Amino acid sequence: MSLPTGKLALVSGYRFQYEEAQQAHVLLYPEGMVKLNDSAAEIIKRCDGSHTVEEIIHSLEAQFPGVDLAADVRALLEEAHDRGWIHAR
DSSP states (O other): OOOOOSOEEEOTTOEEEEETTTTEEEEEETTEEEEOOHHHHHHHTTOEEEEOHHHHHHHHHHHSTTOOOHHHHHHHHHHHHHTTSEEEO
């Protein structure tokens, strides 16, 4: 699959939050939970319905200057989309 165009958001039924018991950010959904590493959490938290793929990349590269993150961000977003975690509004 390819990345959706438009503003990215979590699919209905998914919730992004910090889970103290896991000591990590997670995606909660009715059937379970996905534990996210720090990099994935930084990307997924920007899928709030107000950012496109390019805006997410720009935001992360501004937060972590001097690092080319575009390919890694696109790969994670594509996987999240393929797994049904995110969609474009």
